[in-house]
Amino acid sequence: LNPAWRAQAQARLDRLTKPQGSLGRLEELAAWYVAVREDLKSSLKKKVVMIFAADHGVVAEGVSAYPQDVTFQMVANFLQGGAGINVLARHVGAEVQVVDIGVKYDFSGFSGLISRKVAFGSRNLAQEAALSRAEAEAAINVGIELAQENIAAGADVLATGEMGIGNTTPAAALAAVFTGEPAATVTGRGTGVDDAGYRRKVEVIERALALHQPDPRDPVEVLAKLGGLEIGGLTGLILGAAAARRPVLLDGFIATAAALVAARLCPAVSDYLKAAHRSAEFGHQVMLASLGLRPLLDLDLRLGEGTGAALGINLLEVGLKIYHEMATFAEAGVSGKDS
């Protein structure tokens, strides 16, 4: 980002009727948004939460507390407006888009779903490559294209959402590869596996890393081997948004794994990202630190779907309202510091 835009935005923030810097991270968000958009008058109107949904062959290893059918059932719940992300998106005035990029279910007859299915789920990463390289590239391209379509339609900010029973396993595996940490350091309990399930999950990731020997210098190959079509879609979303100078609010563990892939492909994307929250999922902080991102919120959330990102939209909007709506010292006739 060009620091001149941030400096000009901060100069206005410093003239508002408050001690300089006293609105902390709300000011940071406003100045960041201006710098991303390169427009001192930039507003935040159209907000989109994009939920990429996919299934995971690795559930055969018993790494999730919920059955695989929950992925498609939750897609139906999103379309009906009954999920957590629907409630939060309504609250913050964001549109929810649900993308089938790889659910193991035939959604013929469902309306409202964006059908960009690359495959009926990934394969079991503990036994074989989760995706072919072509599938991984296709998933990334879906994300790029949908980002471009949304931006062409006027989206001011994109928030990452996802659904996929079992997807904390590939996300933790990606985290291990890109942060260099052992599996146990970046693996959490996901939707809530018990102690035995947790040990199994770590062991599955260790086995997959030993089997595939993924090379972090080839991020697409890492994504293919350890996979997750929704993670590929999110990677593309981040790349497409950053290329078009649109800000992205990252949700939690899964989204941050996608951000690791995207940042390895193009380090400059980090400038266009804010981590909306620190997930309660163990290991998220390690991933955030690796990206140099400081989370805005820390509310013990671990639902995913984009729920934390939606709350981040709210903070971004507050920051911009501060920037645009507060009176300056001159306008309000308030004396300045040490005057």
Place this chain on the structure above:
Amino acid sequence: LNPAWRAQAQARLDRLTKPQGSLGRLEELAAWYVAVREDLKSSLKKKVVMIFAADHGVVAEGVSAYPQDVTFQMVANFLQGGAGINVLARHVGAEVQVVDIGVKYDFSGFSGLISRKVAFGSRNLAQEAALSRAEAEAAINVGIELAQENIAAGADVLATGEMGIGNTTPAAALAAVFTGEPAATVTGRGTGVDDAGYRRKVEVIERALALHQPDPRDPVEVLAKLGGLEIGGLTGLILGAAAARRPVLLDGFIATAAALVAARLCPAVSDYLKAAHRSAEFGHQVMLASLGLRPLLDLDLRLGEGTGAALGINLLEVGLKIYHEMATFAEAGVSGKDS
């Protein structure tokens, strides 16, 4: 609070389409609100931010970076809608009430202000008691009465706001008395004093504590000696709200000093309080820990006015929307855990 209400609320939260507890502190807020209101159907409609404004004789010691006139100038700014709290209150749909409880200014001719002036500011606590005991009691009573009036008018939640150039000095002095920590541990830079100003501020508080020898077992006397009419008003607001079973969202450093006074007068009030945020003002965390409160947000805010509390209203509202609007597993036809 009666734990049965919280348990019943949590039972509903556990039936919603998400892993149990995965919405973390949003669930905590919803269950807390239900328990405070003792109503499983309780909604959050009328939200009020009450700003108590007062001046402080201790500014004569050079403890603030801003001139005293800023207090009344900011009151005018609040009434015109140009301050940070106005922007945030509009964002969260809260009414802003501005109470002159002790500003050193004659507001004749101003409309929209709630005039409950106890005195034209406090006296210099470094040299004499800031308030008489009668003044301290009067300030507390103003807060209690205004809480009662708002609740009678249907307020569902009250958020604390304040304005008073110099007021981090009495707040830090109160913190020192009630937490037992030395002045340097609970004193910050307020609106932004330089190093010399900061040393002066700590020294002023140490001098005041040595002069008054305040006894924490007599909280009203401590409030009188170290003073702050807006702190007294906030103390009353907290007491009045808790007595009527209405939740209070605490803003930052000043509000938490008032909560310390209120909790010493009546320890049960803590059940009715949530700390909306951790202020960037040094020492706030010590006060929160003393009250057993864990802040919801940590956004480096140090403006006061109720800005952090307004953001807390938003989170409370989100929690309640989750509680009321999300579909249950049964309603959405989603399979449960380990099914």
